[in-house]
Amino acid sequence: MKRFQPPRILSSRITDEKLWKSRRKIIGAAGLLGAGTLLGGAGLVRYVDAMSGRPDEAPDDAAFVATGPLQPTPYKYITHYNNFYELGVGKQTPAENAHYLKTRPWSVEISGECEKPGILDIEEILKLFPSEERIYRFRCVEAWAMVVPWEGFPLSKLLKRFQPTSRAKYVEFRTLYDPERMPGQKRDILPWPYVEGLRMDEAMHPLTLIATGLYGKELPAQNGAPLRLVVPWKYGFKSIKSIVSIRFTEKQPRNTWNILQPDEYGFYANVNPAVDHPRWSQKRERVLGKGIFAEKQPTLPFNGYAEQVAGLYRGMDLRKYF
Numbered sequence: 001m002k003r004f005q006p007p008r009i010l011s012s013r014i015t016d017e018k019l020w021k022s023r024r025k026i027i028g029a030a031g032l033l034g035a036g037t038l039l040g041g042a043g044l045v046r047y048v049d050a051m052s053g054r055p056d057e058a059p060d061d062a063a064f065v066a067t068g069p070l071q072p073t074p075y076k077y078i079t080h081y082n083n084f085y086e087l088g089v090g091k092q093t094p095a096e097n098a099h100y101l102k103t104r105p106w107s108v109e110i111s112g113e114c115e116k117p118g119i120l121d122i123e124e125i126l127k128l129f130p131s132e133e134r135i136y137r138f139r140c141v142e143a144w145a146m147v148v149p150w151e152g153f154p155l156s157k158l159l160k161r162f163q164p165t166s167r168a169k170y171v172e173f174r175t176l177y178d179p180e181r182m183p184g185q186k187r188d189i190l191p192w193p194y195v196e197g198l199r200m201d202e203a204m205h206p207l208t209l210i211a212t213g214l215y216g217k218e219l220p221a222q223n224g225a226p227l228r229l230v231v232p233w234k235y236g237f238k239s240i241k242s243i244v245s246i247r248f249t250e251k252q253p254r255n256t257w258n259i260l261q262p263d264e265y266g267f268y269a270n271v272n273p274a275v276d277h278p279r280w281s282q283k284r285e286r287v288l289g290k291g292i293f294a295e296k297q298p299t300l301p302f303n304g305y306a307e308q309v310a311g312l313y314r315g316m317d318l319r320k321y322f
C-alpha cells in the first residue's frame with residue numbers, strides 16, 4: 001500500500017472550507033433525538049464560531065474552534081483520502097478520477113417489499129428532503145478515522161415515503177453500474193455493482209443519513225455523489241456511495257465485502273474495539289490530518305454512538321454477528 005502523502009491544498013478548497021466555517025452559527029442536534037441526549041456525547045455536537053485550528057493544516061482558519069469533542073477533519077483530507085474502488089483502488093485515485101463520474105442525470109429506484117415502489121429523480125429528492133448538517137465521526141475498518149461535516153437527510157424520511165410492508169426486514173442498496181462513468185468497474189477487483197444492506201431498524205434509525213453534501217457544498221464525486229449512505233456507528237464500508245437502487249427485502253442481503261471475504265467482513269460491521277479484524281487490531285485508530293507519527297486514539301464501541309444505538313443489538317452476540 002502506498003504511504004499517504006498529504007495532498008496539495010487547492011486554494012478553491014480552502015475557500016470552501018472557510019466559507020463554510022464563517023457562515024455557520026450554532027449547530028445543535030437538529031431536534032432529532034433531543035439535544036439533551038446528544039450534547040456532550042459523541043453524536044451531533046454543538047459548535048460555535050470561535051477559534052483555533054492546527055496551523056500546519058488550516059493556516060487560514062485561526063478563528064475557528066470546536067467547542068464539542070468533534071473537530072471536523074480538513075476538507076482536503078476528507079476529499080483526498082478515499083475508498084471508492086469504482087474510481088480506483090488508491091486513496092487518492094478517487095479524487096483524480098472524479099471527473100469520470102457524471103452525476104446528472106441521476107435517479108434512484110425504490111423497489112421490493114413496499115406499497116409504493118417508484119423512481120425518484122435526484123432533483124426531486126433534493127427538493128423533497130431539505131438537507132441539514134450532521135457532524136459525524138467516521139471509522140474505516142482499516143483503522144483510520146476522521147470527523148465529517150455532512151449535509152443530508154435521514155434515510156428514514158425517504159424510506160417512509162414508499163411505505164414498506166411488514167415483510168420488509170432489510171434494506172439493500174446498490175451503486176451505479178456504468179464502467180464508462182466508473183472506470184474501476186472495467187476490472188474485476190470487486191463483484192460489481194457494490195452492494196450493501198442494513199436491517200430495517202438500523203435503516204430507520206435517526207442517525208442514519210443520506211448524505212448529499214460536505215462542508216455545506218455539493219458532495220464531491222469521490223465521496224459518493226450525488227447521494228451516499230452514512231451509518232456513523234459502523235465501519236466505513238457500510239456507507240455505500242453513488243446509490244441508484246434501494247430495495248426492501250425479507251431476507252438479509254449479502255454485502256459486497258462479505259461476499260468477498262466473509263471471515264473478515266460481516267453484515268453488521270458495527271465499530272467494535274473488542275473484536276479485532278483477523279489481520280489487525282481494531283482497538284485504536286489513526287486520525288487523518290494529525291500526521292502519521294501522531295499517537296493513535298482509542299476506538300470507541302459503536303464509534304462513540306453507543307448511547308444511541310447499542311439498544312438495537314441487545315441480546316446479540318457481537319462476536320458472532322460482527
Ligand SMILES: Nc1nc2c(c(=O)[nH]1)N[C@H]1C(S)=C(S)[C@@H](COP(=O)(O)O)O[C@H]1N2
Binds near residue numbers: 083085222224
Ligand atoms: N460504491 C462504493 N461505496 C463505498 C466504497 C466503494 O469502494 N464503493 N468504499 C467504502 C469504504 S471501504 C469506505 S471506508 C468509505 C469511504 O468513504 P469516504 O471516501 O467518503 O471517506 O466508503 C465506502 N463506500
Ligand SMILES: [Mo]
Binds near residue numbers: 141237
Ligand atoms: Mo473502509
